[in-house]
Amino acid sequence: MANAMLLPVLISFLVLPFSALALTQDFCVADLSCSDTPAGYPCKAGVGAGDFYYHGLAAAGNTSNLIKAAVTPAFVGQLPRANGLGISAARLDIAMGGVVPLHTHPAASELLFVTEGTILAGFISSSSNTVYTKTLYKGDIMVFPPGPAPLPVQRRQLAGVALVAFSGPNPGLADHRLRALRQQPAGLLHYQYNGGSSPAVALVAFSGPNPGLQITDYALFANNLPSAVVEKVTFLDDAQVKKLKSVLGGSG
Numbered sequence: 001m002a003n004a005m006l007l008p009v010l011i012s013f014l015v016l017p018f019s020a021l022a023l024t025q026d027f028c029v030a031d032l033s034c035s036d037t038p039a040g041y042p043c044k045a046g047v048g049a050g051d052f053y054y055h056g057l058a059a060a061g062n063t064s065n066l067i068k069a070a071v072t073p074a075f076v077g078q079l080p081r082a083n084g085l086g087i088s089a090a091r092l093d094i095a096m097g098g099v100v101p102l103h104t105h106p107a108a109s110e111l112l113f114v115t116e117g118t119i120l121a122g123f124i125s126s127s128s129n130t131v132y133t134k135t136l137y138k139g140d141i142m143v144f145p146p147g148p149a150p151l152p153v154q155r156r157q158l159a160g161v162a163l164v165a166f167s168g169p170n171p172g173l174a175d176h177r178l179r180a181l182r183q184q185p186a187g188l189l190h191y192q193y194n195g196g197s198s199p200a201v202a203l204v205a206f207s208g209p210n211p212g213l214q215i216t217d218y219a220l221f222a223n224n225l226p227s228a229v230v231e232k233v234t235f236l237d238d239a240q241v242k243k244l245k246s247v248l249g250g251s252g
Helices: 002-026 178-180 216-221 227-234 239-249
Strands: 069-074 087-095 099-104 110-116 119-124 133-136 141-144 190-193 200-208
Touching: 069 099, 087 099, 087 190, 099 216, 099 227, 110 119, 133 141, 216 227, 216 239, 227 239
Parallel strands: none
Antiparallel strands: 069 087, 087 200, 099 190, 110 141, 110 200, 119 133, 119 190
């Protein structure tokens, strides 16, 4: 029993040096040679000015594809300094008639700033399936909010006493319950469409260093999910499902 009680204390002492390091550093440039973790990448040893700079958004993306649109990312993989900041960016190019189909970002909410052309953008609420849509012109901004955070779990209140050790004279305090609620995955479906007479360009900001992307059409029709199952979950008939699978490269 005594050994079992000592285990959490020993673990806390192992964690404290890493926590203190994170608190005393001005920044943590990602070491991309290591694996990503829920807390981000480990910190890179040697840091230079180039780690804080990225020129990749200056060039237009290639819109010669099925959706006539291109997203050029500036995520943690391209801008290692985004590690731990909770931010990232991207450039969006949409040719005339191009579209970014209904999609979600599993790990971020989004802000869209139009720099050229016009974009019809919108999102769908999760509670009532209400569509919020707006035609955006040069200089306009639109936000795509996250879905609702889950309600806090109510637990039985019990009195408790604990002995806590810190590796610094003034450790500080952060409520990680609130942080966890702020970092709930985003989930509202949204889209962008260029119905104008010229190409459109937008800069996109995200609330996470690696927001991810899941396009609904590709999730349904670009894999090997059996057609019979897709028909059931989409209310489409067999011919429609097979047509979409053929267009998007799916099978089954």
